[in-house]
Amino acid sequence: xxxxKISVWETQWQKGDISFHLAEVNPKLLDNMDELIGCEKTGExxxxxxxxPLCGKSRDLIHLHGLGHNVVGCEGVEQACTEFFxxxxxxxxxxxxxxxxxxxxSSADGRxxxxxxxxLALTPExxxxxxxxVWDIQSLVSINxxxxxxxxxxxxxxxxxxxxxxLVTIEYEPFAHLGRPHSISYNAVKELFGSFSNVKFIAQxxxxxxxxxxxxxxxxxxxxGVEDRVQYWQARWAxxxxxxxxxxxxxxxxxxLDVLTAGSSNCKFxxxxxxxxxxxxxxxxxxxxxxxxxxxxxxxxxxFRENKLDYEKISMPEVKGWKFKTKDGRLCIYACDFFSLTPxxxxxxxxxxxxxxxxxxxxxxxxxxxxxxQQIIGKEFRYVLNAYEYDDSCFQGPPRNLxxxxxxxxxxxxxxxxxxxxxxxSDEGADKFNLEWMVKVMYTIKPSQx
Numbered sequence: 001x002x003x004x005k006i007s008v009w010e011t012q013w014q015k016g017d018i019s020f021h022l023a024e025v026n027p028k029l030l031d032n033m034d035e036l037i038g039c040e041k042t043g044e045x046x047x048x049x050x051x052x053p054l055c056g057k058s059r060d061l062i063h064l065h066g067l068g069h070n071v072v073g074c075e076g077v078e079q080a081c082t083e084f085f086x087x088x089x090x091x092x093x094x095x096x097x098x099x100x101x102x103x104x105x106s107s108a109d110g111r112x113x114x115x116x117x118x119x120l121a122l123t124p125e126x127x128x129x130x131x132x133x134v135w136d137i138q139s140l141v142s143i144n145x146x147x148x149x150x151x152x153x154x155x156x157x158x159x160x161x162x163x164x165x166x167l168v169t170i171e172y173e174p175f176a177h178l179g180r181p182h183s184i185s186y187n188a189v190k191e192l193f194g195s196f197s198n199v200k201f202i203a204q205x206x207x208x209x210x211x212x213x214x215x216x217x218x219x220x221x222x223x224x225g226v227e228d229r230v231q232y233w234q235a236r237w238a239x240x241x242x243x244x245x246x247x248x249x250x251x252x253x254x255x256x257l258d259v260l261t262a263g264s265s266n267c268k269f270x271x272x273x274x275x276x277x278x279x280x281x282x283x284x285x286x287x288x289x290x291x292x293x294x295x296x297x298x299x300x301x302x303x304f305r306e307n308k309l310d311y312e313k314i315s316m317p318e319v320k321g322w323k324f325k326t327k328d329g330r331l332c333i334y335a336c337d338f339f340s341l342t343p344x345x346x347x348x349x350x351x352x353x354x355x356x357x358x359x360x361x362x363x364x365x366x367x368x369x370x371x372x373x374q375q376i377i378g379k380e381f382r383y384v385l386n387a388y389e390y391d392d393s394c395f396q397g398p399p400r401n402l403x404x405x406x407x408x409x410x411x412x413x414x415x416x417x418x419x420x421x422x423x424x425x426s427d428e429g430a431d432k433f434n435l436e437w438m439v440k441v442m443y444t445i446k447p448s449q450x
Contacts, residue, residue, distance in 0.1 A: 005144065006076040006118060013079045019210040021056055025063045026137055028168055028219060032202065035221035036133050036166040037069075051131040051158060053119055054139040057084035064135070065112045072131065073114040074122055081105050081116045100126055120147065120154050130160035136167045141181040148184075152192045165197065165222040170207060171239075172215040181211065186235050189220060197222040201235030229362060230295035230337050237275075237296050244356065245275050247306075249282035252386060252442055253353050256420065259444055260351040260382045261288075270349040270376065272338060272369075273357035276303035280331065289330045291346055297335040300324050319345075339368060343375040352383040352445075359387050359399040370410045383445035384420070390429055390438040407443060415445045 012018060029036070037046055048069045055061055055073035057080050065071045075081055081103075085092045091108045102117025104126075115122060119139075124130075134155060143151055159165075169189065170181040177183070190199050200221045207215035218239070236242055253260075261267050267288045274280055274292030276299050283290045294300050304311045304324055309331070314323040321336025334341060338361070352373065361369055377383065385407070392401035408417050420442040429438025 009077050010079070013077050018056070022059065025059045028137070029060050029063070029135060029166070032166055032219065032221065035202065036135060036164055038164050048133040049129050049131050050133040050135060051155070052135050053155065054142055055114065056080045057087065060135060060137070061112065062088055070111045071113070072127060074119045075114055075116055076118055078103070078116050081114045084114065097126055120150055122154060122158065124157055127158055131158045132160040132163045134163070134165040136165065138168055138170060138181055140167065141170045141184055145182050148192060156196060159224070161224060163224045167220040167222065169218045169220070170211060170215055171218055186218065186239050186241070190232065193222055196224065198225045198231070200231045201238055204239055234296045237299050242275070245277060247278040249278045250355055252384065253279050253282065256384050256442070260353060260384055262382055264350070267350040270346060270352045272352070272354055273360060274333065275299055276306065277355060279353060279355065281307055284331045290332070291349065292333040293338050293341055294333055294335055295337055297322055300333045300335040303333070339365070339372070341372060346376045348378045349376055350378055350381060352377065352381065354383070354385045356386050356399055358385060359397070359402045363400060366410060374414050379447060381447060385443040385445060387441045387443065388425070388438060389441060390435050394435055395433040404441060411445055414448055416448050418444050420444050
């Protein structure tokens with residue numbers, strides 16, 4: 001929100017057009033206090049320096065202050081600041097800000113401060129203390145989208161090295177609404193915050209008044225650090241961004257089933273990052289034993305319920321996950337991070353069908369992925385791999401570019417790699433990813449003859 005836009009908000013406040021203001025504490029704050037404060041595991045009472053950007057005269061400020069936290073608000077409209085203190089009968093002082101056009105409103109105890117200024121002008125020197133928690137209730141979607149990167153840079157400059165950030169956004173269909181609040185997708189949130197924080201998707205809820213009920217309110221919890229690889233996929237599934245999934249068997253699994261089974265009617269298959277793919281039931285019904293791994297537990301549970309399978313669910317704290325298996329033992333899916341798997345858990349497998357796992361994971365994780373595969377495959381294994389090639393200067397995936405030279409090098413120590421077929425997917429790449437060219441490559445991987 002650049003300074004020239006503050007006048008728009010001032011006009012709204014003067015007219016009393018503040019339907020976005022809640023008279024009560026926001027229920028999303030109350031429901032997610034553990035995520036914001038971060039003391040749920042120890043029960044320890046923690047005092048945070050909490051920033052509430054574009055706070056208006058929110059009751060959330062009073063709530064957080066009453067819990068013993070130091071609260072810093074930032075609000076561009078002077079009227080909102082004065083009404084906050086007068087309506088809540090809080091004694092305050094007001095001083096001009098040095099080097100910034102605006103004022104600092106401070107409570108008598110000094111634990112509640114409102115910076116009345118352009119948020120994008122706020123500096124660490126002005127705030128004077130590092131912020132270790134942020135409560136962002138649709139502030140990000142209130143500013144002009146062109147200011148989002150500067151908004152995040154400003155907030156990041158105020159943050160402590162270890163911080164927590166509770167974010168609520170709005171999402172709706174493109175062109176369904178023009179103006180504030182501006183829709184933002186999970187991927188856009190990840191792009192803005194993912195380079196310096198672990199972005200965890202918590203919930204997607206119908207938007208509350210005054211917004212339209214068909215809109216969605218997305219809730220995110222972030223902490224300082226690098227994003228957890230499983231959480232990215234959890235959010236994709238939770239927000240319906242799982243376009244790759246199908247309850248039908250994958251065309252190349254059906255086409256190359258003979259390559260994978262080598263004529264056997266009872267193979268042990270391994271399907272990495274399997275989701276709830278139709279491949280699982282297809283192989284199971286064909287009489288094979290199937291083991292899969294999927295990082296998102298609720299997806300695995302959905303698979304067993306949707307297919308009306310009688311199953312057991314076993315907690316596996318050693319891998320921070322679960323084991324789901326049919327009562328006959330022929331179908332088992334581990335719900336955990338792929339890299340938490342051990343050879344002892346999976347056992348020796350005859351065949352691997354990689355629908356798109358190797359191209360989905362981070363590039364830096366590929367050697368570790370192949371190393372684990374080498375440990376679980378049998379001596380006479382068969383392996384079919386799906387991959388895409390394209391110019392990754394234009395798009396970084398997923399699916400990620402997987403050049404053939406890299407495929408050959410990854411498996412060179414223990415296997416022979418051959419290309420089964422190639423297909424031009426440039427039209428698909430252009431439509432989905434704005435690519436100029438895209439090639440689908442199918443590989444067969446077999447034990448080395450050396």
